[in-house]
Amino acid sequence: MVNNSVNTIKSVNEGLKKGEFSVEEIVADYQARIKKENPKLNAYLSIFDSPKLETRNYKLETSLLAGVPCAVKDNILISDEKCTAASKILEKYVAPYDATAIARLKQAGAPFLGKTNLDEFAMGATGEHSAFGPTLNPHDTSRVSGGSSAGSGAAVAADLAVYALGSDTGGSIREPASFCGVVGLKPTHGLVSRHGLIAMASSLDQIGPITKTVEDAAIVLNNIAGHDPMDSTSVPVSRELPDYTANLNKSIAGLKVAVPKEFFSEGLDNQVNNLAQAAIAKLESLGAHIDQVSLPMIEYAVAVYYIIVPSEVSANLARYDGIKYGLSSNKKSSSLLDVYLDSRAEGLGPEVKRRIMLGTYALSAGYYDAYYLKAQKVRVLIKNDFDKIFAKYDVVVGPTVPYPAPKLGELDDPLAAYLADVYTCPINLAGLPAISIPCGFADVEDKKLPVGFQIIAKHFDEAKLLQVAYNLEQALK
Amino acid sequence: MSKITQKDVERIAGLARIRFGDKEKEKMAAEIGAILGYIDKLKEVDTDGVEPISNITGMENVMRKDEPTKNQLAEQAAEAAKLIEMAPDNKDNFVKVKAVFGE
Numbered sequence: 132m133v134n135n136s137v138n139t140i141k142s143v144n145e146g147l148k149k150g151e152f153s154v155e156e157i158v159a160d161y162q163a164r165i166k167k168e169n170p171k172l173n174a175y176l177s178i179f180d181s182p183k184l185e186t187r188n189y190k191l192e193t194s195l196l197a198g199v200p201c202a203v204k205d206n207i208l209i210s211d212e213k214c215t216a217a218s219k220i221l222e223k224y225v226a227p228y229d230a231t232a233i234a235r236l237k238q239a240g241a242p243f244l245g246k247t248n249l250d251e252f253a254m255g256a257t258g259e260h261s262a263f264g265p266t267l268n269p270h271d272t273s274r275v276s277g278g279s280s281a282g283s284g285a286a287v288a289a290d291l292a293v294y295a296l297g298s299d300t301g302g303s304i305r306e307p308a309s310f311c312g313v314v315g316l317k318p319t320h321g322l323v324s325r326h327g328l329i330a331m332a333s334s335l336d337q338i339g340p341i342t343k344t345v346e347d348a349a350i351v352l353n354n355i356a357g358h359d360p361m362d363s364t365s366v367p368v369s370r371e372l373p374d375y376t377a378n379l380n381k382s383i384a385g386l387k388v389a390v391p392k393e394f395f396s397e398g399l400d401n402q403v404n405n406l407a408q409a410a411i412a413k414l415e416s417l418g419a420h421i422d423q424v425s426l427p428m429i430e431y432a433v434a435v436y437y438i439i440v441p442s443e444v445s446a447n448l449a450r451y452d453g454i455k456y457g458l459s460s461n462k463k464s465s466s467l468l469d470v471y472l473d474s475r476a477e478g479l480g481p482e483v484k485r486r487i488m489l490g491t492y493a494l495s496a497g498y499y500d501a502y503y504l505k506a507q508k509v510r511v512l513i514k515n516d517f518d519k520i521f522a523k524y525d526v527v528v529g530p531t532v533p534y535p536a537p538k539l540g541e542l543d544d545p546l547a548a549y550l551a552d553v554y555t556c557p558i559n560l561a562g563l564p565a566i567s568i569p570c571g572f573a574d575v576e577d578k579k580l581p582v583g584f585q586i587i588a589k590h591f592d593e594a595k596l597l598q599v600a601y602n603l604e605q606a607l608k
Numbered sequence: 609m610s611k612i613t614q615k616d617v618e619r620i621a622g623l624a625r626i627r628f629g630d631k632e633k634e635k636m637a638a639e640i641g642a643i644l645g646y647i648d649k650l651k652e653v654d655t656d657g658v659e660p661i662s663n664i665t666g667m668e669n670v671m672r673k674d675e676p677t678k679n680q681l682a683e684q685a686a687e688a689a690k691l692i693e694m695a696p697d698n699k700d701n702f703v704k705v706k707a708v709f710g711e
Binding site: 549 | 707
């Protein structure tokens, strides 16, 4: 089900410019493919009948995204379209406005094919926590596609979209990219506006692209990055943002690459280890200088993450109360309190409830200092660890996830599932940008399962991040 | 610290405004207990003198003047109508809720 005749943003733009096909034709082509393949994968939750081509006057010369069909994770608002966050409580919710990232893509002339599946409210590492069924991995449909941007990862891998938007709170763009064999970029926290992204954990959430190539990721980032007054954590950039495609080709000879030994500790799959080591050797052969380093506080990242995230979740999801929007359990005899209790009981899934409960506990009187405050302090120590490394090195590298895509149901235990984030969530805690690119395949039960390689850079150094990723991607071809 | 009883679950569920059945409560107690057991490893870390931060890029209290722009006024009126329409129950351009005070 994986389509190897890759349609990239670049190639579709070329085709449109040369007149090989029209926008209407390429969109219709994707719609037909989705109709045929989506029932096997459940990558899309909603498919748009006639993707509105907002900007009839799109300019193929100036906008690479004009007319290039795109998929959007169903926790990012597109005005007048349903946005469910894969939750029953928002099953009928229709977005009243565009997310800033969407408004910017519309301005660039992007047609949207539909909204993609996710773990409910983006909470999960496998895509199995969707209220509307899991997304299956195009490389092996007995396996998960990775979460939480499950549908975006699968849609891009199966070429049911040229590219997609996802969101990443603790690995939700990079994990599906790793499991599905595509490129996933999580920008620096604050580079891309969160306005119109359904909030999960606001101090960590970030929108980013899932694409087939590093160059495509840079192209999408060029279009969605930048300050937005509608998001108070969006960082005002005094100078103009760089063109993220400009330096991709530049040699990485002499660049300093740090390899934390903690990314290669117990629990790492043998084949994933070998592929990551091979990618590091490749970087060395390209002239990069490789050193082993230590990030001792990384060991505590998952523990910190699963205090901070549930705490923010418990506050952010208080708005789903059966009154303002979404599902409402409203029996004649019930009181206002009953409406709250029953709407949330019926409308929210088990993982969402688990996190709300954990967060409510961590923030409750008597426990705040021991859990939330402690976690915030250890978060600072994790950030300090990275700061020390980035004072000397350009990028940090390692595997994205410790193993290839697990089978459906394999990560049923909540704590086991949380540990899937072990290499990805520290990056969100430190607010850093990171990318996952394919570095080869693991042989598992007669199937070839993709494996991702993660590259991490300092705050707002996406240009260097993409340069290293591009060089490695080309060398691994 | 990480032993979670059914009573704890009931207290938290009340705060979180979620109704749980007895079976669910039991499951929730076991799962939350296991997760908190793992999180207890944070106790090992010496955090004396560490100042907690809440925004990782170092921004604090981003403010703006409480003045709508002209554009916003028109847009907001249209959006407000959409938002009220979105409420499960509404009447006369208001969101309708159950009685807040007893009879």
